[in-house]
Amino acid sequence: MFLTLRSAVEEALADALATLDYPTDDLGIEEPPEDVDAVLASSVAFRLASEAGAPPPQVAAEVADALDADDIEYVAAITTQGPYVNFLPSDAYYAGTLDAGQADDYGRLEDTGESAVVEHTSANPTGPVHVGRARNPIVGDAVANVLDFAGYDVDRHYYVNDAGRQMAVFTWAYEHFDEEDLEGEPERDRIEYDLVRYYRKGNAFLEDGPADEVEAAEAEIQAIMQGLEAGDEDVHDRVTEVVDQVLSGMRECLARLPAEFDEFVKESRFMFDGSTDDLVARLKELDEAVYEEDAWQLDLTPHGIEKNMVFLRSDDTSLYTTRDLAHHEWKFENYDRAVTVLGEDHKLQAEQLQTTLDLLGNDTSQLENVIFSWVNLPGGLGMSTREGTGVDLDDLLDEAVDRARQEVEDRMEDRIRDDDLTDEDVDHIAHQVGIGAVRYDIISKQLTKTITFEWDRALDFEAQSAPYVQYVHARTCGILDEVDEVPAFDASALEREEAHDLLRTIARFPAVVEASADALEPHNVATYTREFAETFNAFYRECPVLSEDDPEVRAARVALVAAARNTIANALGLLGVAAPDSM
C-alpha cells in the first residue's frame, strides 16, 4: 500500500507543480514525524518560496489547492501545516493493508525475473570460525534473504580458497607433523578444531624452525603450489583431503547460525578448467600489463589505484586475485547480479578486481560489494586463526543458548500463558532466542561501524535485542492460538489510534524490503523490527483483542494481529532470526 501511495503522491505532486509552472525536479517527499497524522509529506514549499515570491506556508497552501485528494489513490485528504503539505491516508489505505497483511508471504515483492548470486563468508578453510569472521555469514545470509524476498532468484555461494599458499602450508603441515608433535588437545571434538593445530604448528615452525628444515619445508610447499598450477591431480587430491575435512567442520558451525549455501565453489576449479590460464593470457595483452621484477603485473595508476596488481608470480604460479577474476567472469555468465560480502580488509583487492574486470571488457555494473568493518575484542585485540586469538563462534553460540535456557527456566514458575512447555520446547526456545540474539546484535549495526565484541552486550536479552522483537511474535501467536481462524473482518471497525499506527507500520514493510534490497543494507530491516515492536506493544497495551465485546471490533483486531504476525515473522525471517510461537 505504501509503495502505491508513494508513487501516486509523487505523480500527483509533479503534475500539480507543473500546472503551477514550478520545477518538478525535487518534490521534497518525506515521511513526517510520528505526531503528524500524514503518511507522507512534502517540504517543496521551502524551495519554491523565492521563485514564487511568497513565504513557504503560502506556497504550501497554493500547492495543496492544486491537488485533489480524490484523484490520488489511498489519500483521503491533503492538509498544510505551516510550510508542509501533508498527505493523509484514506480508509482504503488501512483496509487494503489489513487485507494484504493476511497473506503468509506479506512483504514479498514481485519477481524481478533476475538472478543474483550472493557470495559470502568464503573464509579460508584453516580452522574454526571465530566471532570476527561471523559478521560475514550473518550479514551475507541476511543480504541473500532480502534479495530473495525482493524478487530475485538467489543462489548463495561460498568461494573456497583451496589453491593458495595458505592451503599449501596447511597440506604440508598436515603431512609433515604427527599428532605427538602438536601442542594441546583440540578445543572441541570436531574436525577443524583438531586439524587447525597442524596449521598453527606449521606456521610457527616456518617462523622459528631451523633454517635448513624451513628451507626444505618451503620447497615442499612450493612443489604443492606448482603441482596445483600444473593441474596435477595427485597434488590436488592431497590438498583436497585437508580442505574438505576442515571445511566440513566449519560448515557444521555455520549451519548453527544457520547459514547454508547452495554451492561451495572451489577456486582450483578455475585452474583445472583452463580459465585461469586463459585469463592470464588476456591480462598480458592489456595496455596496463607490465613485466617487472620477473612478475607480470597490472599498473592500475591510470585508474586511480596506486598499487600494482601482480597476476603471475615469477615462478609462473597464479595468485588468488587472478583466479578470482576467472571466478567472477564465471559468475557474470551465470547471474544477472553478483553480490560479494567481504570485510574492509579486502576493500583494496575488491577495487582492483572490479577495475580489472572492467578492463577485460566485463559489465561490472553487475558486481556489487557489501563491505563491513571489523569485529574487535575489548582492549583493541584482533582475532586470528593462525595465532589462535579470538572467540570461537561455537563458544559464543553455546553460551548464548545456555543463557537463553536459563532465562526461559527462570520464567517458568510465573508463566501465565497456559501452553505447558515441554523440555523439548524449552530447548527449542533457548536455541531460537540465544542464536537470534547473536545474529540480531551483529546485524542491527551499520556495516561501516566497527563492532567491539562484548559477551554481556551481545547476549543482553533486554530491549533492542532479538528477544524483544521475538516476544512480539510470540504475543501475536498467543492471541491467535485462542481463535480457530481469522473471522470475516472490516477494517473500518478499527477506530483506535494504536491500531491505525500499527497498520501504517505494517504498510511500510514492503518499502523497507525494497530499500534494503536496493542498498544491500539488512540492518535497516532490524531497525524496522524494533519500531514495529514498539508500535505493536502500544496496540497490545491499549487494544484488547480476545476480551473485546464488540464482535466487529474483535474480528478486525484479530485480523490486525494476524497481519502483524505475518509481518514480523517475515521481517525476522529476513534477518535469519527465528520467530518463536511461545517464549
Place this chain on the structure above:
RNA sequence: GGGCACGUAGCUCAGCCAGGAUAGAGCGUCGGACUUCUAAUCCGAUGGUCAUGGGUUCGAAUCCCAUCGUGCUCGCCA
C-alpha cells in the same frame, strides 16, 4: 606518510547516501504498572557544544573543505 572508513546522551546504537516539523531508542539512574490476550512488556523522569573549526543553503547531525582522534589498508598473502 598516501588511500578508505568511523567519531551523535555516562555506555551501546538509530537517523546521514536522496538537507527540512522540538535530534530518536535501549542500557544505566530515579519513580510507577502484573486477580488482565505472557511483565523477555509497558508508562513517566533524568541525560546531547550531533569530535572541532570553517563553508554552501532560507534551513546542516545530514552536503563540501580543513583539523584532531580511532580503525582498516598500502605483500610475487588471502
